Amino acid sequence: MHPRLVALALTLCVLVSTAHTQTLTLRETDDVVGRGIVQITGVEAGAFVPDWWENNTLNWVRDERWPLLQPRPGNKRNIYAPSSVEIPGKGFRIFYGGWDGEDLGKDNIYSTTTKDFLEFGDRQAVINHGDFYHICNVNGIRFHNGSYRLMCTGLPADSNRNKPVVFASTDGKTWNNTQPPYPAKPQDTITMEGYTDYTNADINGMNVQLYEDGKYYIYFGDFRNFGQVHRAVSPDGTHFTYEKPVLDAERAVNDVKKFIVGDQPYYLMGLHMNGPRLYYALSTDGSSFPATHILFTHNGPEDRYIVAIGWVTVGDQDKPGRKIIGTLYGAGAIWALDHNRIFARWLQKKLVFQSDDGLTITGSSAIGPDRQLLSLGGSSQTGTLHLYAEDGITHLASTRVELEPETAYQLNFNPE
Template sequence: MKNVLNQMLLLSIILFSSCSKDLLEKKSGSQTTKTIKATSVTTDLTISSVSVSSTYPSWPASNAIDNNTSTSWSSVLHTSSAGTEYIQFQFGTASDVNYVKMTPRYSSNNSGLSFPSNFTIYYYSGATWVASKSFTNFVNPQKSTTNLPVVIPLPVTVHTTGIKIEATKLGTDGSNYYFQLAEVAAGYDAGFDHFKWTGNDNSVQQNRINNSGSDSFNPTRIFNWTQDDRDPLIVSNNNIINGYPNIYAPNIVYNGAWNIYYGGWDNGEGQHDRVFVTVSYDNFITFGTHTLVVGNGAWYHLNNETVLKNPDGSWLMYYTTLPSQTATKNKPGFATSPDGVNWTPNSGSASALLNMNGYSGWSGADVNGSNVGFLENGIYHLYFNNFTDSVSQRAVHHAVSTDKVNFSYTGDVLAEDVVAQDVKAFTYNNSTYYLMGMHHNGQELRYSLSNSLTSFPASNFLFGNYNANDLFITSMGFVTNANRLYGIIYGAGPNSNLSQNSLHARWLTKKIIFISDRTNARWGDIEKAHGPNQVVLYMNTNMETGHFYVYDTDGTTLLYTSPQVTMRSGDVWTYNP
């Protein structure tokens, strides 16, 4: 059988030399990935005239457009910050504008002087001034060795003959208040069309970047796994008093919304495993009620479900059952459903067990924690483990069925002591790839990637635990739809007896970095996600001017370098490749 893992090349960091092109293209298989580089030429528009609300003697408005940051324009003196002053400048002809630059007058200690706290940027429509972007309590700018501008991208590109900056809360120079700027400018940079400012949510020392999740599956770009910032993502409704919080074994199916199935102890129903579902209608931002769908009935435990939606619209669930507290041999059972919510049978039953032919010792096998179902071309595939095997003989076993219940053993697909949890299929470069996820009740998840359902190469490290709350990883399920791998939801807990698990999430996202032009500080190497489509970038200051860098989901392939831009605490951006 042909396996792909040994054919995968080591990824290399793509280095970009400076060039004048905005769009660079690189081939990846049969697909083309566009790499957007910041413009490297000056795009400021020529200013034909400038006017101001007032002028301090010997600090004329012309100082703000003389390309000399050692001279400044200043308004008249105010005795408090509660004043209104403006500067407006015109271009020779109507032009596209999507950013405004304001270079402060800086003090000897590198702090901005008389830079406004509250101000609005307007553009001229040809008949009136239209507000484009307003700021309240703007952080006072800082510089290092160079007089850094404050670069403000506009929410949308405007076609205009002029820009007006109106301050309504003035900055200070000692005990006096003015509106002062060393330089003003505006222009258009195509780079801002691909990285747009979309608001500010007032979060402290954070930026959020939307549309930064994974794209269509690429087997060489499944390595940048980002922890959800709400960790854990979903917790049991139980607590230590009423029955112990312990849920795990997630399995996720897209059905217009996301059905997140899981097993364990929930809703105060005691320490017997059952299968529940919660639904997310907004891509894992919020979750519905926790609903019991298959109970244990007269059996002791029922858990480790795999849920399949068949091509005809019907649903199938495989799960692990244990008949009694004294029993030691788990076996897989099944249930069917017309809608994914109402299941038959809806509790453990001896009449709903799978049959296995060709696997010697099936009656004595302990098939626990692994009964992965996969359907392709009318054939049901079952991947399972047997914990009565000696450690040296353990493997991921494989069987097939045409009626979903009666299986025939075909052999082992992976000769490792790992617990198979999920198998999903993807296409890339006209080939089918099967991704298997697995764990070993330790501090990591592993994966194997193959072109065959009956043979998987040696597993590789996928990611490790995040902190002490997910120290023991007990289960996982891929989040997939329409040839996209969104991420992984996994069950894990803090103790070795595996009795306090919750559901955690690691999303496959692009890597977002910001590097400050003032200090060269680099932010984004420690990042989180908020759902599968938003990356949270953590800062240690409240405002910086520099550049964003967007890398693909391998964490190394550079996709985008922003123009110079000022980012503030709480800013929200949207990446548009």
């Protein structure tokens, strides 16, 4: 048998800890891989672990496609504000805003689908700015019955005070019972009681919805009174009553997702400030958040100015085991914020290959949430492959391997 086949067949075993043995194996697959690259599938993040977030130890890996989504050809090309909604068993529907190859520089809301973030379906404008100057900064949720709800920023044509607007769909395609794109109307604007001078509030790009226990919550900020994230509640998602500030920070809130670990809920907030980094805050009740952490900084000149963030999650928010597998974010290379693209980073298990001749290679990029790439060079290498958890610290297993460039492998990790 060829030595490489022997190595693949016998990649068994491996880390023995005081608690239990864990097994790591590789097998070759038919995926096409670039020159000098090894692709290893099987590294997608597992269930949410709050300790890693509280300690800010997270292994973020940038997607090799940089950006993940470009605007379509056209006169005006500027897309950002991604919001990913899981369709259980089928993949994801992604909403985003901006000018996706339009003639006019007025923001609309668009949608596409993907099974696994490897390929994307047709794009479609679902909400047109209509009676507004723009409609953008979308935040979407999907209910168990398959219906959807979007909350967006709307700038009225006769005002410079942005307000949240909402839209409903039974299937994610047709909105407010109108064939797409639905033209936004003033009556789509939410109301709010109890927030001081709500009429003059400027809620621009800071309108996040969370549905929990039969109630709709909005997390928002106000550029006329900046420095806090606030929360309001509604029985119907349209008529809100102000509650209180939940976070002291000069940050723009863009997403909040809920997780259950044991019997404890956790609420993960994502924020930005049109700069080189993203932020997050983690709460156990959703009504009060501690100081923010830096999530990560920009990777290069292409994503220097980050203008939006949306978590990518898998699983029911009210059941244990829900995962956060990555984040999509809008960013651009110039401060004017009108040349944005959509980028992706994935929360993955960490791979480190140590060759017998002393070379150390760490996974440097990804293709989607489950594939990690290692730059091997032009020749095969024999050595030890180490697998770490998504915190990048906790060692899970190791195995002896021979890696061949331009080859794809499937990783199987089985705690015993």
